[in-house]
Amino acid sequence: MNQKRDLNIDFASNANNYRRLHGGGKGQPIARAIGLKTYGLPLSVLDCTAGLGQDAFVLACLGCEVTLLERVPLIAGELRDALQRAAIVTDLQDIIARMHFIETDAIQYLQRSLNNKAEINAPDVIYLDPMFPERAKSALVKKEMRLLKDIVGSDADAAELLQIGMRIAKRRIVVKRPKNAAYLGDIEPHASQIGKANRFDIYMPTIAETFLIKP
Numbered sequence: 001m002n003q004k005r006d007l008n009i010d011f012a013s014n015a016n017n018y019r020r021l022h023g024g025g026k027g028q029p030i031a032r033a034i035g036l037k038t039y040g041l042p043l044s045v046l047d048c049t050a051g052l053g054q055d056a057f058v059l060a061c062l063g064c065e066v067t068l069l070e071r072v073p074l075i076a077g078e079l080r081d082a083l084q085r086a087a088i089v090t091d092l093q094d095i096i097a098r099m100h101f102i103e104t105d106a107i108q109y110l111q112r113s114l115n116n117k118a119e120i121n122a123p124d125v126i127y128l129d130p131m132f133p134e135r136a137k138s139a140l141v142k143k144e145m146r147l148l149k150d151i152v153g154s155d156a157d158a159a160e161l162l163q164i165g166m167r168i169a170k171r172r173i174v175v176k177r178p179k180n181a182a183y184l185g186d187i188e189p190h191a192s193q194i195g196k197a198n199r200f201d202i203y204m205p206t207i208a209e210t211f212l213i214k215p
Contacts (some may be wrong), residue, residue, distance in 0.1 A: 009082035033193040046123035048106035058160035060098040076103040110164045126165040129176040130158035159185025174201040
C-alpha cells in the first residue's frame with residue numbers, strides 16, 4: 001500500500017465545503033466544547049494532534065485562530081501541501097489564513113513553552129484528538145482513519161500531553177474521544193459535550209483555579 005497516495009487531505013473537497021457551509025456553527029459540539037459562545041472571538045486554539053486537519057479546519061471556519069502541530073513526517077508533509085493548495089482557493093483564503101502549521105512533537109513544543117513562559121503567548125484553548133482506542137467493530141472505521149492509525153500508532157503519550165496542556169492553556173483543554181470511551185489517562189474532566197459518535201471532554205487549566213466551565 002502506498003500510504004502517501006492513499007492519504008487524501010483536500011480542504012476544497014465536497015465534504016469540507018459542506019462542513020464549511022452547513023457545519024452547524026456555534027451550536028455544534030466542538031464549538032460548545034471550546035467555549036466559543038462563552039468567550040467569543042478572537043479565540044486562539046492550539047491543536048496538538050492535527051492529523052488530517054479536519055477539526056482544525058472546522059474551528060478555523062468558525063473564526064478561531066488555529067495553530068496545528070503534527071509530528072509524523074508523512075502526515076505533516078501532506079498537511080502542509082493541502083494547506084498550500086487551499087490557500088489559493090478564493091472561497092478558502094480567509095479560513096486558511098487562520099490555520100498556522102508547525103511540524104513538531106507537541107510534548108516537546110509544550111515543554112519549551114513551559115520553560116520559556118515569558119516568551120510565549122499561551123493559547124486560549126488546547127485541543128487534543130489522540131488516536132482512538134481499538135474498537136470491536138474496527139471494520140466500520142473509515143478507511144482514512146484506519147490508514148492514519150497505521151501511520152501514527154497508538155499515541156501512547158497522549159495522557160502526558162493532557163497533563164502538560166493543563167499547565168499552559170489560558171481557558172480550557174478539550175479532548176475528543178469516542179462517545180463511550182474511557183477518559184484519557186483516567187483523568188475525569190470538569191464537563192463534557194456529547195455528539196452523535198464522539199465526546200468532547202473539557203478540562204480546567206491548573207493556572208486558572210477559579211475558572212468557571214461554561215460549555
